[in-house]
Amino acid sequence: MQRRLKDYLIISLKGIAMGAADAVPGVSGGTIAFISGIYEELITTISNVKPSLFKTLFSKGIKPFWNEINGNFILALLGGIIISFVSIMRLAKYLLENHPVLIWAFFFGLIIASIYFIGKQITKWNITVIIALVIGGISAYYVTSLPALASNDSLLYLFIAGSIAICAMILPGISGSFILIILGAYKTLSNALHDFDIKKIAIFTLGALIGLLSFSHLLKWLFKNYHNVTLAILTGFIFGSLNKVWPWKKTLTSYTNSKGIKIPLLQESISPFSFNGDNQIVFAVALMIIGFLTIFILERLGTKKQ
Numbered sequence: 001m002q003r004r005l006k007d008y009l010i011i012s013l014k015g016i017a018m019g020a021a022d023a024v025p026g027v028s029g030g031t032i033a034f035i036s037g038i039y040e041e042l043i044t045t046i047s048n049v050k051p052s053l054f055k056t057l058f059s060k061g062i063k064p065f066w067n068e069i070n071g072n073f074i075l076a077l078l079g080g081i082i083i084s085f086v087s088i089m090r091l092a093k094y095l096l097e098n099h100p101v102l103i104w105a106f107f108f109g110l111i112i113a114s115i116y117f118i119g120k121q122i123t124k125w126n127i128t129v130i131i132a133l134v135i136g137g138i139s140a141y142y143v144t145s146l147p148a149l150a151s152n153d154s155l156l157y158l159f160i161a162g163s164i165a166i167c168a169m170i171l172p173g174i175s176g177s178f179i180l181i182i183l184g185a186y187k188t189l190s191n192a193l194h195d196f197d198i199k200k201i202a203i204f205t206l207g208a209l210i211g212l213l214s215f216s217h218l219l220k221w222l223f224k225n226y227h228n229v230t231l232a233i234l235t236g237f238i239f240g241s242l243n244k245v246w247p248w249k250k251t252l253t254s255y256t257n258s259k260g261i262k263i264p265l266l267q268e269s270i271s272p273f274s275f276n277g278d279n280q281i282v283f284a285v286a287l288m289i290i291g292f293l294t295i296f297i298l299e300r301l302g303t304k305k306q
Contacts, residue, residue: 008076014038015080021107029081031172031238035114035295040223042077043170045070046216101275104247105284109291111238111245117295118172119235122228129232136236143182144244152184155203161185162204163211170212170219172234247284248275 014036018029033039049069057065066072095103122129152158161183169176180186192200222230249267272279 003072008072011038011073011076012080012083015077016084017080018077019081019084028169028172028176028241030170031111031114033170034172034234035117038077039172041070041073043216043219043223045073046170046212047220049213099280101247101278101280101284102287104245106287106291107245108242108247109288110295111242111291112288113292113295114172115235115238118231118238122231122235124228129228132229132232133236133239136233137240138236140237140240141243142240143179144241146182153188155200158185158188158200159203159207161189162207163214166208166211167215170215172238243269248272248279250274250276 014032017036018032021029021032030039033042053065053068056068152161161180162185164183165176165179165185167176168179177186180189188200189204191197192204219230246269248270250270251267272281272284
């Protein structure tokens with residue numbers, strides 16, 4: 001695919017949006033990739049990483065290797081994600097701690113709109129597609145309502161948690177960080193990063209790498225052979241995840257992070273009028289609308305002819 005500099009700048013902007021979403025526990029960067037029109041290319045690019053690539057590198061040189069791995073696309077997208085993490089992570093953390101209702105309201109509006117845009121890509125509706133949609137929705141809702149497991153420091157468990165969480169990160173819907181919390185591995189990984197525990201970080205990274213390469217092959221196969229059913233399941237995932245991003249919640253249980261700050265763990269969605277505190281309903285609704293309209297911009301960029 002021939003792309004101009006402008007096209008790669010747009011891909012970087014999509015990467016920035018993906019990074020911003022992944023900075024918020026509960027929102028998946030995969031959702032942004034899907035609605036911005038780069039999801040299938042991303043999955044295909046990841047699944048094309050295989051040992052034969054190194055044969056291409058040593059026998060044909062860097063340029064054929066770079067083209068085969070879709071290097072320009074990866075560089076532009078990763079560049080945007082890294083820029084976003086560096087610049088937006090602190091802002092997202094501040095908003096989550098000080099204005100949680102407002103940031104969740106924005107993402108709620110964003111996800112509501114994305115359900116429509118992803119669902120409309122299903123070209124043929126039948127009973128199988130409808131069942132897949134329902135299964136996806138119920139599964140995601142069930143995951144968002146699960147209590148977290150006790151923290152586990154086992155290296156094998158950290159490896160497994162990494163392979164599972166990375167799958168969630170590339171799936172539209174629930175974020176990998178939220179899956180880590182449910183698995184009881186979030187605090188272990190957070191402590192490892194804080195203490196710069198190379199062994200634990202390496203084990204988690206290895207699990208994530210193996211999980212990513214394996215799962216991307218499965219997703220590529222599903223898109224090729226069961227395109228509409230796969231889209232229906234992914235749409236259901238996003239619909240079910242709305243429970244996680246509903247702005248008004250009652251905290252049932254919480255945990256203390258490595259800095260001694262209490263973080264909500266298990267929450268229950270409630271009416272804004274039953275919310276304990278300032279429900280900020282006017283600003284929240286305004287941000288829902290802004291989030292909803294943001295998707296129209298991303299979708300337009302995604303469908304624009306290269």
